[in-house]
Amino acid sequence: MNETEFFKALADPTRRAVFERLAGGEMNATDLRQGFDLSQPAMSQHLAVLRTAGLIAEQKHGRNVLYRINPDGVAKIHRWLSRYNAFWPSRVDDLKQLLKEMDQ
Amino acid sequence: MNETEFFKALADPTRRAVFERLAGGEMNATDLRQGFDLSQPAMSQHLAVLRTAGLIAEQKHGRNVLYRINPDGVAKIHRWLSRYNAFWPSRVDDLKQLLKEMDQ
C-alpha cells in the first residue's frame, strides 16, 4: 500500500465513484455494478486495484464477496495531506466547526 | 481543476517529489531539477501537469518562472477527503490537538 498506488487508484473516475458508493455501506460486486455501464470483469479489476491500494477490504460470504471501505487507507491519505496543513489555513475555521459538530 | 486531474497529477512519484519540494518554498524550474535525473522538458511537462491540476501556481520573473504551491489545490483535496471523515475517527484527536496548537 504505497502512495503511488492509492493516488493512481483514485485517479480513475469510475473507481472514485465505487469508493464513494462503498462509503455509504458495504456491498458486493454485482450490486456495485448497478448504474455503471461496465462489464463484470471491468468491475472486478477496478475492485482489485482499490483493494491492492489498501482503500477497500473484502470479506467472502459464500459465493458473494462483500466490499467495504478500509479506514486505514483513508487515514493514510489524511496523513499524507497533513504534511501540507500550512497551505490550507482558510479551511481551519471550517474544520473547527466540523469538530465542534462532531462533539455534539 | 477537476478531481481526476489532481489525483492523476499526484499519482506520479516525480510530481509528488516536486510538489513536496515546493512545499519548502518557491523555486524555479532549473533549481527544481537539482537531484532529479530528468531532462529539462520532462520537468517542464511535469510542472504543466501540476499547474493544470491547480496544485501549483507560477509567476514570471524575467526569464525565470517561480513555482509555488497553490493553497486552493491543497484545500480541494482536503475538501474531498472530508467526505470520508467518518472513516478516520482515530485521527480526530490528532487534529484537535493541531488546531489547539495553531491557536497559541
Added chain:
DNA sequence: AAATCATATAAGCCTGTGCTTATGTATTTA
C-alpha cells in the same frame, strides 16, 4: 546585434492502463 540562458512546445517512442470477450473456479440451487 549576437550569443546565452530559462523555459515551453512538438513529435515520436515505449510502456501502462482500462476495456472487451472468453474462460476458470468456487459455491449454491434444482
Added chain:
DNA sequence: TAAATACATAAGCACAGGCTTATATGATTT
C-alpha cells in the same frame, strides 16, 4: 449431480502517459 450464480483471471486491443531529442520563444548579457 447438473445447472446456475458470483466472482476472478487471461489475452488482446486501443489509447493515455512519461520519456527523449529537436526546436521555438522570450529575456538577458556581452
